[in-house]
Amino acid sequence: MATKCKYCPLHKSPLFVPHSDEDTRFMQRFKVGELVIDPGTTMLMEGSKSPQLFTALRGMGVRYKTLETGQRQVINFVFPGDFIGLQAAVMGEMQHSVAASSPMTLCVFDRAEFWNFFRSHPERAFDVTWLAAMEEHFLGEALASVGQRSATEAVAWSLTRIMLRGKATGLVQNRTMPLPYRQQDLADALGLSLVHTNKTLGKLRDRQLANWSDGYLYVNDIEELAKIAQMTVEEPMVRPLM
Amino acid sequence: MATKCKYCPLHKSPLFVPHSDEDTRFMQRFKVGELVIDPGTTMLMEGSKSPQLFTALRGMGVRYKTLETGQRQVINFVFPGDFIGLQAAVMGEMQHSVAASSPMTLCVFDRAEFWNFFRSHPERAFDVTWLAAMEEHFLGEALASVGQRSATEAVAWSLTRIMLRGKATGLVQNRTMPLPYRQQDLADALGLSLVHTNKTLGKLRDRQLANWSDGYLYVNDIEELAKIAQMTVEEPMVRPLM
DNA sequence: CGCTTAGTTGACGTTAATCAACTTGTGTGG
């Protein structure tokens, strides 16, 4: 039984701009169903012209590109509240794939409605653009990480970002949050080898800065970790929810 | 004397979606002036809440972020037709800086009008979102380059992209186009040291694949260069012009 | 019980960073 937008669990999170009743009704009309998928399932393929858009309701995933050589670049990590499939909606075709890393629940929207959506609700259209600009911002940060930071800095940067997002999404309890990725995913996100990523994680663990094991990430002092990462800790910006 | 949109030189390029007369009139109304700047001038600063949006009319520039350590990450290269300042317009604040690398002419738009723009012309609002999605796509590619490609591949990738964009913009004559950047800019874009970038460019030159010197890039066989870069050559997608 | 996936560790090799010196071209002020 699909969750009604009215009872959407994400609305409770302070990370998202609150919906008016009218907003909620509108999104409800736009929503065509719910998709529940297992870890490892690909929900959108690079090159596909998916007729569907999603919002991640529960669970986590990865966006990634595959190069001709078979190498994989993880573009970013998908968290609850993320909007998925915008590229297919505006550009006609996905430029990356999206797969689940944990069990996921996704709200499904109909792409065919997207244009109506855009015309009839300019403030929501604006929100979509906001999300695209935010994504662009985030990718710029990631690029700076991969390009300019050392392995230790990059890993610390990643874990800090994840922890901040986790906090904002309400996933953190006792400085611990679920993190259902493989080390290979992080390695592919940072352009590092699996082995080097493993050793770097080990060092952070030894230094008591961050412990990611058995699917959980524990960070004792995020300020300390951020210092290693050469970054400043900022609360994630409040964002629109689709 | 500011160029009238009606006589915009970019309209001739097949890279851009043609404007209807109505589009042209509308953009003309939105345009508040023209900015001419020298190389080295910064037109938008990271963190600024610029009241202005731009479209690059002539000349080239760079978008970049500066890390706490002073390191610089070049996000991408700005070409004629690029829309500049979207982040400030939707998110309130620029997340990167933009500077001119050659003399540049920019169309200036008023940010205060942006919201009206969005409400009254949904198809143009859609175009803006399209551009943001395109930018996201491009940044994903760049991330994959920096993360997964070797120095030689990454440099070859960059030069290939630039050449393709140059062709589409009509900047190429005799397999040669102006490229007013410093090697340091390319190094900062690819996360490589200046010295290594220089040596890599030297190797490509020795192998007769690409010769970038004295502000001009010459590529004899772009397919060959693309092969080194482990990429497939595609014509750049036709894009909206703001 | 054997197979597979994820994580871990040590030894070794290679790429790319760093350091340093030098060239070339350009603009500036005496």
Place this chain on the structure above:
DNA sequence: CCACACAAGTTGATTAACGTCAACTAAGCG
């Protein structure tokens, strides 16, 4: 018009970071 400073590009020598290879452990699953 020369001397000088300054920016950009080039090159060789050395070093450090990271990748690759390989072997092994532990957990889950049919």
